[in-house]
Amino acid sequence: MKSPIIKTENYIIRPFKKEDALLWQVWDTDVEIQAHMPEPKNELQKIQEQYDYIEECENDEEGYYWSIDSDEKTIGTVSLTEIDDHHKSAELGIVIGDKNFWGKGVATEVIKSIINNAIQELNIEYISAEVEEANIGMQKVFIKCGFEQDGKFINSRVKEGQRINVLHFGINK
Numbered sequence: 809m810k811s812p813i814i815k816t817e818n819y820i821i822r823p824f825k826k827e828d829a830l831l832w833q834v835w836d837t838d839v840e841i842q843a844h845m846p847e848p849k850n851e852l853q854k855i856q857e858q859y860d861y862i863e864e865c866e867n868d869e870e871g872y873y874w875s876i877d878s879d880e881k882t883i884g885t886v887s888l889t890e891i892d893d894h895h896k897s898a899e900l901g902i903v904i905g906d907k908n909f910w911g912k913g914v915a916t917e918v919i920k921s922i923i924n925n926a927i928q929e930l931n932i933e934y935i936s937a938e939v940e941e942a943n944i945g946m947q948k949v950f951i952k953c954g955f956e957q958d959g960k961f962i963n964s965r966v967k968e969g970q971r972i973n974v975l976h977f978g979i980n981k
């Protein structure tokens with residue numbers, strides 16, 4: 809689906825560009841950034857695979873995918889996927905890949921804008937998100953944005969050989 813451009817107070821949320829893939833190659837292999845992501849390994853992907861992924865995202869009829877730009881550079885990605893037109897629901901994912909921007913309110917500002925846009929423009933009434941129990945930063949962000957924890961998947965993921973819990977958050981129109 810064509811992802812709309814969304815302007816927040818300090819950032820521009822825009823569809824992926826081919827050159828974003830070069831940044832992902834750095835972010836995808838950064839142990840700190842990947843610490844609470846579901847993928848099992850931080851392996852470098854071939855650039856062509858990243859280009860293919862951008863094309864898949866553009867053709868995904870159930871998802872919106874964006875990069876987040878500050879004034880001077882691209883600093884992260886955000887998505888609404890698993891969009892269900894009947895239930896008017898979607899799942900949110902976010903990565904602030906530029907660690908210089910952590911703790912500066914980027915995720916909070918971006919997610920609030922995505923929620924407003926989803927409700928006002930995209931006909932979405934319920935947004936969910938999954939977050940590993942140890943990912944305290946992400947949980948704080950969701951709560952600041954108005955999400956409530958509405959579930960817990962006990963021992964549902966494997967992280968470094970241990971089974972861990974995943975929390976489910978949701979927000980309603």
Ligand SMILES: CC(C)(COP(=O)(O)OP(=O)(O)OC[C@H]1O[C@@H](n2cnc3c(N)ncnc32)[C@H](O)[C@@H]1OP(=O)(O)O)[C@@H](O)C(=O)NCCC(=O)NCCS
Nearest residue numbers: 841844902903904910911912913914915916945946948949
């Ligand atoms: C988690 C993440 C999205 C947070 O983004 P961010 O832009 O740094 O978050 P914000 O600056 O909006 O933070 C909002 C609040 O959470 C707190 N916070 C953020 N990261 C934190 C952390 N690692 N530990 C504790 N608190 C944290 C902030 O201090 C702030 O609290 P305050 O308002 O009381 O000061 C970012 O660290 C990230 O992309 N991490 C890697 C990828 C990831 O884990 N994605 C989520 C997968 S579910």
